[in-house]
């Protein structure tokens with residue numbers, strides 16, 4: 001059987017795959033995107049970052065997203081579980097933050113819009129197709145996939161984009177996945193009616209409630225529907241031998257800020273449970289292959305950066321591939337440059353996530369100061385500023401240095417989780 005030939009094959013139609021396919025198809029390249037599910041399908045990851053908007057604009061999908069009337073997110077609130085501390089970041093108030101607002105999205109609808117946009121941009125999208133295996137050689141990549149009837153097919157492409165999310169298709173095939181030893185988490189979440197939100201603009205905020213070693217998110221999806229989830233250590237969950245529903249209820253009922261919001265909440269549908277292990281692949285690229293989004297690395301979702309990183313890496317992957325196709329080579333040097341840039345972007349959030357679970361970080365986080373404009377620097381990071389100027393980067397370094405100092409010689413009030 002002769003393989004069908006494309007410039008690029010993309011595995012996965014989540015935000016990373018759709019973004020990459022859109023950029024490539026809009027540049028006139030032949031793109032085949034294979035997605036194993038039929039959309040719309042449920043997916044978790046509902047709070048977006050303001051800087052995502054620039055990518056929506058470039059891709060030409062912003063009008064469709066605006067027409068979908070997703071709730072607007074102007075800020076993020078963090079509360080200590082016992083209600084003793086809270087802090088709120090409003091994006092437009094940050095001196096280095098260049099995008100003032102984001103969307104909160106139901107992923108079934110959002111991902112479907114992006115996938116349809118990739119198709120209308122010229123990509124060939126096939127749903128119900130599962131990629132099993134790839135082989136790369138000097139001149140081309142061969143991809144084996146199964147259609148929804150279970151029939152096997154073979155495709156050939158100049159480049160392969162792996163945007164298969166946490167399925168990590170090519171990273172697993174090459175044995176590249178490294179799991180973070182201290183971030184082996186589990187998430188329990190669902191959609192609820194009757195959750196109390198703030199009045200006015202703040203009603204669209206993401207709300208994070210930090211308990212000892214665990215945290216809750218509250219993300220408004222519409223006037224009637226709010227996503228609420230809890231992230232905790234998987235080992236602790238297994239040890240406690242409680243059902244996900246029992247542990248979820250027990251935990252929110254132990255926290256004043258959550259009781260205030262959840263007292264009248266009613267679960268819509270089912271409560272979901274998923275493992276939430278942070279990991280990265282030792283390499284983000286292989287011969288003629290680039291991994292984007294979660295297929296490059298996944299981190300605990302506390303700062304809601306996953307969708308943005310998936311689309312941002314998708315854009316950079318598309319650029320590297322387009323230049324390589326233009327040059328008619330395998331793009332080895334450009335692929336390495338891609339890996340370096342994406343790793344550095346992901347590293348900024350890894351650093352934030354790792355520190356989030358430490359008490360000195362939370363102490364400084366709950367005591368934001370505009371001295372040295374550090375609160376503004378954190379605000380920009382929370383909004384998705386990945387390529388800020390040196391003036392921002394040295395402030396973030398200083399912030400983490402202060403976190404270290406706080407651990408040894410506390411200079412802002414200590415916090416207690418009791």
Ligand SMILES: Cc1cc2nc3c(=O)[nH]c(=O)nc-3n(C[C@H](O)[C@H](O)[C@H](O)COP(=O)(O)OP(=O)(O)OC[C@H]3O[C@@H](n4cnc5c(N)ncnc54)[C@H](O)[C@@H]3O)c2cc1C
Nearest residue numbers: 012014015016036045047131165167187293294301306307
């Ligand atoms: C509990 C939790 C909460 C989160 N909260 C947030 C949040 O608030 N904000 C945020 O930005 N991010 C959040 N995230 C992260 C976010 O979900 C991901 O980072 C984001 O979806 C990554 O996009 P992606 O395109 O890389 O992968 P995905 O969105 O996972 O898309 C991958 C696609 O590939 C398809 N696929 C997989 N294997 C194959 C195969 N073999 N063949 C063909 N297709 C395949 C899948 O069906 C899927 O559609 C959260 C994650 C978790 C676990």
